[in-house]
Amino acid sequence: MIEIASTLSTGKPVRYEYDPEGDLLEIVFRQTEATAAIELTESIILRFDLATSEPLSLSFIGFLRLIKPAKYGAPHFRLLADEWPDDLQGQVSAMLDAAPLNEFLQIGSYIPRRARRAIPLAVVKQPQAFPQFVSSQ
């Protein structure tokens, strides 16, 4: 396990925990018991405090593959918004738009031709700590 302590742009501490055997990265904002967690995408899990909307950790399954550039740039991943309970939809969207999650994920949408609605997408940003972290592999 590789652990790197760093600081967010807000000045708050953050810890990166990378498991090279499983290629799993967990970004820990605060280590405590979560009261909710959801699958943001098939490979990204968010744990948070339900009462305060405080993100506690963000996990990336297959991290090195997730950040590997594709032919046309950074890969985008479909948000599993349809699978979030109705009463969490607004709360999760608000968290994604705010620090610290917006330092790591950028949210967008894709509107296929003749589609009835947009497909929500997420792309993994490359914060300063990532290159240092990846280069240690």
Add this chain to the structure above:
Amino acid sequence: MRRWTVQDREEREIYLTEERWEHIVTGHPELREHLDDVLLTVRQGHRQQQPHDPQAYVYRKPCSSLRPPFNSILVVVAFRLQTDSDGRWQPNNFVITAWGIVMRRHERSG
């Protein structure tokens, strides 16, 4: 160091080491009392290959004993190969981590 070995629905042998379990519950303390539920998720859960890592699979299963609103467990399993003492390739499938999660529907959990 202890380890627990189970078979999934298609009889693939998968193990969880005590070291990994301790790491799981240190990082995700909401699962501390749910070792049996995590192992049951591997035994009976719906298995889905990770879209970007063909050697990683997610197992999902509803779990009613978690504190609401958690209603399911998700386990990530690595499927690897290793050579035995005779140089033959053998499966080396192990739990990477697990989460309690909140899902709208249970259909995906199998």
